[in-house]
Amino acid sequence: MLHYTHMSLDAILEGVLFYKAAPMKIKELAALTESSEEAVHAALTTLSERLSGGMCLIVTESEALLTTAPELTGTIAQLRKAELSRDIGKAGAETLAIVLYRGPIARSEIDRIRGVNSSYILRNLAIRGLIERSGESKRVTYSITPQLLQHLGISNKQSLPGFTDIMAALTAYEAAQDAAEDA
Numbered sequence: 001m002l003h004y005t006h007m008s009l010d011a012i013l014e015g016v017l018f019y020k021a022a023p024m025k026i027k028e029l030a031a032l033t034e035s036s037e038e039a040v041h042a043a044l045t046t047l048s049e050r051l052s053g054g055m056c057l058i059v060t061e062s063e064a065l066l067t068t069a070p071e072l073t074g075t076i077a078q079l080r081k082a083e084l085s086r087d088i089g090k091a092g093a094e095t096l097a098i099v100l101y102r103g104p105i106a107r108s109e110i111d112r113i114r115g116v117n118s119s120y121i122l123r124n125l126a127i128r129g130l131i132e133r134s135g136e137s138k139r140v141t142y143s144i145t146p147q148l149l150q151h152l153g154i155s156n157k158q159s160l161p162g163f164t165d166i167m168a169a170l171t172a173y174e175a176a177q178d179a180a181e182d183a
Contacts (some may be wrong), residue, residue: 009043010050017057017066021119022133022140025063067170080127088125095121099131100148100157101166104141112177 010044012033030037032038044064048057055068068076091120095118098110110118122142124128130148135141148150157163 008046009033009039010047013040013043013064014047014066017064021066021123023058023063023065027062027066088128090128091118092121092125096125096130096148099125099142100144100160101163101170103131104134105142106139106141110142113174 013029016029016032026037026040029035030040033040035043039158041059044057044059051057054065054069054072055176058065058067086145091114092116095110098104098113102109102113106120110122122131126133126142129145130151131142132135132145133140133142145158149157154160160166
């Protein structure tokens with residue numbers, strides 16, 4: 001239940017769509033904000049009119065997506081190229097390992113294992129073609145791509161070095177985490 005007396009519905013939707021960084025169903029936005037679909041459509045119209053510069057709102061009959069403005073395509077392409085030329089770093093390797101061994105896995109589970117929000121890193125790994133996102137907006141999961149397996153020189157993840165031992169350690173860790181949360 002959302003209670004933001006000082007925030008308009010269009011501002012709430014802007015924040016939610018920015019956070020999700022993915023298309024969201026109008027019905028889902030209506031349920032989340034305890035509003036009618038008509039009110040959500042009206043608020044999205046207001047948001048679209050209010051946005052200027054670098055952001056753009058895309059609305060279909062059933063979904064909405066907050067994205068960068070088409071005029072920024074060249075700039076975004078330069079940023080993407082720069083991101084792809086850098087090493088994925090420790091956080092990227094950690095996240096990739098979680099998806100590799102535990103995938104398909106929801107972002108919430110990745111965040112729980114890592115203890116931090118992994119949205120940016122997941123996006124970066126997906127842009128590189130190492131992982132892919134699938135599923136509905138309520139149950140999005142991340143899994144490895146065939147390109148990653150090809151790059152690693154294996155045909156399936158069970159061929160990873162120490163796969164059985166690492167899976168046992170992950171299972172033990174998750175059991176300990178669950179026990180700690182229940183205590």
